[in-house]
Amino acid sequence: MAYQFDFGLVVSGQYGDWIVDGLVTTLKISGLAIAFSLALGTLVCIMRLSRLKPLEWISWTYIEFFRNTPLLVQIFFWYFGSYTILPEFATNWLNSVDQEFACGVIALTFYTGAFIAEDLRSGIFAIPKTQLEASRACGLTFIQAMGYVILPQAFRIIVPPLISQFLNLIKNSSLVMTIGVAELTYMARQIEAHTFHGLEAFTVTTLIYLTISLTVSFTIQQYNLRVLRTAR
Amino acid sequence: MKRLAVALTAILALALFVSPAFAGKIDDIKKRGTLIAGVKDSQPPFGYVDEKTKQIVGFEIDIMKFLADKLGVKLDVKAVTSSTRIPMLTQGEVDIVAATMTHKKDREGQVDFSITYFMTGQRLLVKKGGPIKGVKDLASKKIGSVKGSTSEQNAKKAEPSATIVSFETYPEAFLALKQGKVEAVTTDEAILVGLKYSDDKPDAWDIVGDYISPEPYGFGLIENDSKFRDFVNISLMEMWESGEYKKVYDKWFGKDTKNYIPLTWTMELWP
Numbered sequence: 001m002a003y004q005f006d007f008g009l010v011v012s013g014q015y016g017d018w019i020v021d022g023l024v025t026t027l028k029i030s031g032l033a034i035a036f037s038l039a040l041g042t043l044v045c046i047m048r049l050s051r052l053k054p055l056e057w058i059s060w061t062y063i064e065f066f067r068n069t070p071l072l073v074q075i076f077f078w079y080f081g082s083y084t085i086l087p088e089f090a091t092n093w094l095n096s097v098d099q100e101f102a103c104g105v106i107a108l109t110f111y112t113g114a115f116i117a118e119d120l121r122s123g124i125f126a127i128p129k130t131q132l133e134a135s136r137a138c139g140l141t142f143i144q145a146m147g148y149v150i151l152p153q154a155f156r157i158i159v160p161p162l163i164s165q166f167l168n169l170i171k172n173s174s175l176v177m178t179i180g181v182a183e184l185t186y187m188a189r190q191i192e193a194h195t196f197h198g199l200e201a202f203t204v205t206t207l208i209y210l211t212i213s214l215t216v217s218f219t220i221q222q223y224n225l226r227v228l229r230t231a232r
Numbered sequence: 233m234k235r236l237a238v239a240l241t242a243i244l245a246l247a248l249f250v251s252p253a254f255a256g257k258i259d260d261i262k263k264r265g266t267l268i269a270g271v272k273d274s275q276p277p278f279g280y281v282d283e284k285t286k287q288i289v290g291f292e293i294d295i296m297k298f299l300a301d302k303l304g305v306k307l308d309v310k311a312v313t314s315s316t317r318i319p320m321l322t323q324g325e326v327d328i329v330a331a332t333m334t335h336k337k338d339r340e341g342q343v344d345f346s347i348t349y350f351m352t353g354q355r356l357l358v359k360k361g362g363p364i365k366g367v368k369d370l371a372s373k374k375i376g377s378v379k380g381s382t383s384e385q386n387a388k389k390a391e392p393s394a395t396i397v398s399f400e401t402y403p404e405a406f407l408a409l410k411q412g413k414v415e416a417v418t419t420d421e422a423i424l425v426g427l428k429y430s431d432d433k434p435d436a437w438d439i440v441g442d443y444i445s446p447e448p449y450g451f452g453l454i455e456n457d458s459k460f461r462d463f464v465n466i467s468l469m470e471m472w473e474s475g476e477y478k479k480v481y482d483k484w485f486g487k488d489t490k491n492y493i494p495l496t497w498t499m500e501l502w503p
Contacts, residue, residue, distance in 0.1 A: 004342065080407060080408075083413075091412070095413055178399070178404075180376075182398075186398070189315070190384070190398075192315060194336070194385070195339060195342075196318045196339050196343065
């Protein structure tokens with residue numbers, strides 16, 4: 001007997017609602033993690049380029065550690081492992097909030113932030129060193145030179161790799177279902193458990209991920225093209 | 233008109249001719265000489281790998297053995313997970329699924345179920361002596377569960393203000409309970425008992441509350457093969473009536489085992 005496809009079941013009624021709930025959670029967690037990882041990545045990159053050795057050393061350790069360990073392990077570390085090293089008041093506070101979601105955002109932020117820091121560094125290196133020297137000669141501080149002269153140009157250069165990081169983050173967000181965050185993949189699994197119509201649930205989920213990724217990719221490419229055209 | 237009649241007769245003849253190709257599972261199994269059962273390999277005492285023999289053993293395997301003996305064939309078990317058990321059954325890789333599967337109406341679309349061979353209910357595993365005595369005490373608190381177990385929706389229905397956090401495995405849900413991330417772990421009592429005794433200090437944990445929902449386990453069978461389904465159902469009833477079922481039950485859930493659950497239900501017996 002062949003498998004009986006029934007897409008109506010998974011896109012309507014109760015199970016359809018689950019997919020919508022899951023999609024909203026996926027977008028929320030991805031959006032927050034994108035914003036935070038961009039901020040964290042920028043900060044870490046500046047630390048790495050500063051002439052203060054301890055700062056450089058800290059950011060180097062952070063980047064190497066988080067880029068070279070599996071995200072799944074990191075998710076479990078933030079959720080289960082951090083419990084054993086955090087002080088009691090901190091764990092009590094975590095237990096009282098929506099810590100699954102919070103740990104998911106933290107894990108995705110720290111993981112993607114490390115990659116963004118490196119992408120940004122390569123973008124900064126693409127800008128002639130003389131620009132920083134000239135800015136400093138004009139009397140700007142290191143931070144001012146970075147903020148007004150170097151970073152705006154660097155960000156424009158790294159838009160394509162940045163898009164890949166964001167797309168990776170959106171796809172990686174499916175891993176937070178392992179700590180009980182009810183995002184899109186989690187809901188697909190749940191529908192499968194209830195109805196045994198797993199193929200349909202996962203087909204619909206795959207199409208949704210594809211749509212999100214292509215939309216993000218297309219939008220930023222368009223923006224990028226326009227910026228590059230005016231820059232030329 | 234005559235031509236139509238001939239055509240219809242031809243189609244009918246063809247259908248009759250073809251139908252032996254869809255011969256029932258029983259014939260397939262007898263021809264093959266083995267009954268292939270999809271079972272769990274990490275769900276003591278239903279189905280798990282024995283540390284000494286490295287074989288999959290358990291309550292469900294013993295019932296499968298009974299069925300195989302009745303058919304006069306050998307038993308071959310294949311480990312399945314909650315997500316692989318149905319595709320493996322519909323694709324014919326296994327003849328029957330015996331994997332702690334709750335019989336639910338929503339699940340009827342893909343497979344058929346046998347009559348209930350094990351009856352349990354969903355309850356709560358909590359810290360002993362704590363404030364949680366039943367599901368009502370969990371208002372606006374977090375309850376841990378496991379994906380694919382269907383217990384999530386039941387708990388949600390019993391206490392709508394509670395938040396359900398589903399993990400990949402039972403040990404993870406239990407760890408979350410130990411770390412205070414959830415106030416209780418909920419699933420079928422039979423599984424909670426196994427979980428409680430997997431801990432170093434089983435006395436620190438308690439299984440509390442009334443049944444949140446009944447969880448009747450049925451074997452998964454291929455759709456539309458009533459001959460095989462009848463065979464399984466009638467064999468189960470025979471097992472119950474002859475006392476063989478009680479023997480197997482006591483071996484895995486009896487007083488002398490660490491998974492003691494009193495036998496409080498009766499199998500549905502057709503007159």
